[in-house]
Amino acid sequence: MGIEVNLDVILARRKVRSKDLAAFVGITEANLSLLKRGKVKGIRFETLARICEYLDCQPGDILRYTPEETE
Amino acid sequence: MAQPTARLMLSEPGLQRLSAWLAWTSLGLATVIPASVAALWFLGGPAAIMARANLPMPVALDSWQWLLGGALALVPSALLAAALLAAARCFRLFRGGVFFSADIARALRSFAARVVMSGLAGLLVPPLLSVVMTWSNPPGSRALAFHVGSTPVLALFFGGVLWAIAAVMARAADLADEHAQIV
Numbered sequence: 001m002g003i004e005v006n007l008d009v010i011l012a013r014r015k016v017r018s019k020d021l022a023a024f025v026g027i028t029e030a031n032l033s034l035l036k037r038g039k040v041k042g043i044r045f046e047t048l049a050r051i052c053e054y055l056d057c058q059p060g061d062i063l064r065y066t067p068e069e070t071e
Numbered sequence: 072m073a074q075p076t077a078r079l080m081l082s083e084p085g086l087q088r089l090s091a092w093l094a095w096t097s098l099g100l101a102t103v104i105p106a107s108v109a110a111l112w113f114l115g116g117p118a119a120i121m122a123r124a125n126l127p128m129p130v131a132l133d134s135w136q137w138l139l140g141g142a143l144a145l146v147p148s149a150l151l152a153a154a155l156l157a158a159a160r161c162f163r164l165f166r167g168g169v170f171f172s173a174d175i176a177r178a179l180r181s182f183a184a185r186v187v188m189s190g191l192a193g194l195l196v197p198p199l200l201s202v203v204m205t206w207s208n209p210p211g212s213r214a215l216a217f218h219v220g221s222t223p224v225l226a227l228f229f230g231g232v233l234w235a236i237a238a239v240m241a242r243a244a245d246l247a248d249e250h251a252q253i254v
Binding site for chain 2: 027031032034035040041042043044047
């Protein structure tokens with residue numbers, strides 16, 4: 001899709017466990033896992049804001065746009 | 072839930088109770104309606120059905136006519152029973168809290184298609200039945216009777232309406248599936 005999710009990198013840098021982040025944000029660990037792997041179709045602003053609040057970061061630290069390669 | 076294959080489950084106790092009741096009612100009617108028609112034909116004799124459908128009465132009746140007539144008379148009610156089975160599947164899913172899924176849309180579409188087929192059979196069977204039942208009549212008293220009643224016509228219209236609703240439900244199921252993949 002061109003959007004990379006770097007949440008696992010930020011989590012590792014901040015030494016935060018997925019379980020704690022999921023509990024703070026109010027989503028299941030399964031959904032957080034899917035988000036980390038970029039296996040979701042979208043993320044709500046509310047979810048993004050809670051993640052940024054907990055990890056003290058900006059949306060751009062979590063999401064990155066990479067142009068898709070065209071043949 | 073964000074799994075793409077997950078179903079959106081909702082808790083609607085009142086609707087789920089009603090759906091459970093409707094599922095059993097649909098199953099009951101799917102059994103009773105064809106059984107009643109068969110009983111009326113094979114136990115009560117074809118005269119009752121022929122008279123109800125305003126069809127000409129047979130003068131002489133061979134056993135093959137009796138059997139073929141019975142099979143023909145059963146077609147609309149058998150299709151209606153098949154439609155009711157599809158409706159029962161729909162209601163069972165509602166009972167389980169599944170309101171927006173591809174399964175619901177499929178079951179509703181199947182119900183609509185079978186209602187339409189039942190309506191078509193309701194229009195086509197009476198002429199066929201009149202030919203079969205008067206086949207052994209003396210020349211001049213054989214009949215081809217057309218009878219257009221409001222029931223099959225309404226079934227065709229009702230089936231068409233349901234088909235459109237099923238198409239909307241299919242779109243709603245797609246949207247619900249997509250919504251479930253947003254965290």
